[in-house]
Amino acid sequence: QKEVEQNSGPLSVPEGAIASLNCTYSDRGSQSFFWYRQYSGKSPELIMSIYSNGDKEDGRFTAQLNKASQYVSLLIRDSQPSDSATYLCAVNSPGGFKTIFGAGTRLFVKA
Amino acid sequence: DTAVSQTPKYLVTQMGNDKSIKCEQNLGHDTMYWYKQDSKKFLKIMFSYNNKELIINETVPNRFSPKSPDKAHLNLHINSLELGDSAVYFCASSRPGPGNTIYFGEGSWLTVV
Numbered sequence: 001q002k003e004v005e006q007n008s009g010p011l012s013v014p015e016g017a018i019a020s021l022n023c024t025y026s027d028r029g030s031q032s033f034f035w036y037r038q039y040s041g042k043s044p045e046l047i048m049s050i051y052s053n054g055d056k057e058d059g060r061f062t063a064q065l066n067k068a069s070q071y072v073s074l075l076i077r078d079s080q081p082s083d084s085a086t087y088l089c090a091v092n093s094p095g096g097f098k099t100i101f102g103a104g105t106r107l108f109v110k111a
Numbered sequence: 112d113t114a115v116s117q118t119p120k121y122l123v124t125q126m127g128n129d130k131s132i133k134c135e136q137n138l139g140h141d142t143m144y145w146y147k148q149d150s151k152k153f154l155k156i157m158f159s160y161n162n163k164e165l166i167i168n169e170t171v172p173n174r175f176s177p178k179s180p181d182k183a184h185l186n187l188h189i190n191s192l193e194l195g196d197s198a199v200y201f202c203a204s205s206r207p208g209p210g211n212t213i214y215f216g217e218g219s220w221l222t223v224v
Contacts, residue, residue, distance in 0.1 A: 032210040043201055043215040044154065051210060086152060096209035097142060097166045101154040 003027065004091050006102035014110050019076040021105050023089030026070070032092035033065055035074045038104065039085045047087075048074065079109040114138050115216035117202045123222045124192055131188045132219045134202030142166075143185040144213065145177060146201040154201070160185055161207050192223045 006023045013019045021035075032051055036044035050056045050063040050072065062075040072091075076083055089102040117134040124130055136143065145157040159167035163179040174190045185202060202216040 034212065038152075043218050045215070046212050049210070049212060088154060090213075092209045092211075094209065096207065096211070097159045097161060098156055099144075099205075099213055100156065101146075103151070103153050 002102075003100045004089055004102040006087075006089050006105050008103055008105060010106040010108055012108045012110060013079050015079060015081060017079050017109075019079045019083065019107055019109070021074040021076075021087050021089075021107070023072045023074075023102055024070055025072070025089075025091045025100075027091070027093065028067075028070065029094040030091045031094065032096075033063070033072045034090040034092070034099070035061075035063060035072075036088040036090060036101075037085045038088060044088055044101075076107075079107075081109050081111045083107060084109045113217075115202055115204055115214050117200075117216040117219050119219060120217060121220045121222075123224060126192055126194060126223055128192050129188070129190045130192060130221070131186055132200055132202070132221075133184070133186045134216060135184050136202075136204040136214075136216075137183065138204055138214060140204040140206055140214075141182055142205050142207045142211075143179065143182070144203040144205075145185065145187050146203060146215075148199040148201060148218070150198070158185075158187075189221075192221075194223050197221055197223045 035047045038044040048063045060077045064073045086104040115136045158177045199218045205211040205213045
């Protein structure tokens, strides 16, 4: 089993729709969870971090964490063509010195 | 000022050569990393250093040798380059401990021919 799993996509949504990205992780001791966005040819950049069960909202982005189910998700509301990118789920190991990334989900937002 | 900078950005070299990638961060972080992103875009940790000491070595071939002269610098030297080493190598840094955001450099595109 991979340590961090994501659906590789591609996920295609129309402009203005909600994009839903999902991620599961295997280490129950993990405490910190991140979503990064990576445009083609660029480095990953942080969108959101979440540490507690429940929802965390930041503008058009909402991260959701369920530690019992070992599940993290990212919702993007009012999707824009500029949101088209690869979204990487990342999980920090309990020791804190190792952040493991999923394979990423490619998102296409059609104008 | 670039927070995490790495050089060179592009590198094309022949099999069997030795090459180095340099990385510097001006964020005052204690922890630095090397990640490898292959052609399938999978981002995999290679090494993690905290305050110049090696913390994580993810079973990387010993042809890869990181060196941290101080906590602001983490260089990567690769001996006897192979075709399979072609990838994008990202340097990154963070504060130590769980919950801290990793900040990435712009990446070094290595092509071995």
